Amino acid sequence: MATTHNPPETLDRPEPKTCGNATGRVRRRTATSGEGRLGALLVSPTLLVLAVVVLYPTVVALKDSFYGTPGLDPKTGFVRDHDPFVGADNYTAIFGAAGDRFWNAFWNTTFLTVTTVTLETVLGIAMALIMHRALRGRAVVRASILVPWAIPTAVTGLLWRWVFNSDGVANALIGRQILWTTEGFHAKVAVIVADVWKTAPFIGLLVLAGIQVISKEVYEAARMDGAGGLRQFWSITLPLVKPALLVAVLFRTLDALRMFDLPYILIGAQKTSVETLSMLAQDQAANVRFGPAAAYAVILFGYVFLVALAFVRLLGADVVPRRHKEVAA
Template sequence: MATRTPPETAAKRPPRPAAGRAGRPPAPEKARRGRKPATAGTGRMAALLVSPTLLVLTVVVLYPTLMALQESLYGTKGLDPKTGFISDTEPFVGLKNYADIFGQAGDRFWNAFFNTTFFTVVTVGLETVIGVIMALIMHKAFSGRALVRASILIPWAVPTAISGLLWRWIFNSDGIANSLIGHQILWTTEGFHAKVAVIIAEVWKTAPFIGLLVLAGLQVIPKEVYEAARMDGASPVRQFCHITLPLVKPALLVAVLFRCLDALRMFDLPYILIGAQKNSVETLSMLAQNEASNVRFGPAAAYAVLLFVYVLLIALGFVRLLGADLVGDAGGPRRAKRRSLLRRTPALTAEVPA
């Protein structure tokens, strides 16, 4: 849901960045056309063409979100001590489910909130560094490049649930991890080591994603720029800092944004690798799922809504702070590529338990 923001924002604010951006191949054709008052005919046509998408989005995104918002205002069904039966209706409690996170019962929420944030910051940070290195390696021309590329990308192709199982074997008490480090750590017990296990598995799995997007960014940098830099005697490090990094930045930012949004709703890996209801690794998604599975849909919806707001804020902040061009004013093939990525996101976020 949250990732719906980029296209929306895109619609709202394309002209400004396009005008303010310097040293960029102009892509004014589209922007200008957008500003021109459309004729009634084209407007109707546009509305007609967009309406199926809007309809689908309303059904799969808007409606569930509104239902979740409504559900979050209701409490848990009570037990009638005399009959021993649970009442049929949920009491309306207003904002109590939200207010509860500041009370005694809020400990678990804040713990999950901290875990979610911690995992996001650490895994995305590590993945960015490792992903960029992977992209640079994959970009180099050398024999066996295809093989290296394939092997780097394999972890990304493994489903998260399966990789969770794989890593559970690795982190078993008699597993490879323990025999490599030579002393026994019980990785799947509570404690900081459980967090470390999740981070290792997560970074292993998703660094290739950043690598892949950065590689795509690298491939559109013209060779001439590097040749010119070499002529000027720039060192490889200088070349990386002043040519590669700025030119790959748009692609990298898209990758990091997606990874952040993905990491914020992390569920399957800690759930399978470490287990449910482990305080050390419980994320907001896991907390919401746990509440829902104990038939407390009100609090579960409230947690899901809070996670949604959190993700929304992060996405907005990203767009505002780190580069408005994230949502695309540049024309040509790059725009098309981003579009195709953006389109994937509703499917991704639909997994958030709400």
């Protein structure tokens, strides 16, 4: 009797999936890595230049900030032929004998930065709106607005020094005799006026570039919905121009924190009313106090870095676009 062998029962096991998704991810990863290598190769010359002109001086300034001023060696009684190592004494002196002058320069720097950047932002937006309008002679208007920004800062300082002279144009217009280039709050006003006049066109130029990329159809749709000029500005122009405006304000803030040449030429050196951190560091270096000068420069670098970081984090000025995460199917 023939016996039949029944085949063993097979379990219903799922067929192994193809590795198409994995292959796609590998290809995307390979393409991304290739683009990353190409991008690193293209930016390497810029990174090299930045390392030479930014990183190296910063490291040297940080090293010099731990050294003092040459003088008599209390142990030998002879003049030192090298800068003595003092550790963190240059930084701790800020809270001691040198503290009053440092904190005065710090608050002057902060006040001038906040005031000038605020005024320049308001005037820059107004300039951008004026330059964007289709009016007769628009090219002449644009050129006249941008002229102050093209003038070198040293020339601007000399020009406004003549304006704020005791018998200059400013006193003739207000009908009072004010010594603008002496100590007092009026010296701050002179620096603010000169700086706003010079650099407000810079913000206006960047904002104008942002306005010109806004589609006209957006404004036409807003007018059809009954939106007036002010409503269009708050709901359309300002939100869409925000990226360009934030970049302009960021650049101007970082530049104003390092303000030196304009108050130095317009008002003068060692003026308590307008002395900034950059002026303080230059004064220490001019008096062969390179250690304290380096300490002030390092503190200013840290201040600028923290302001830039806070600006990017809090106000959303993303300088690096975010990658969208890919979700595997």
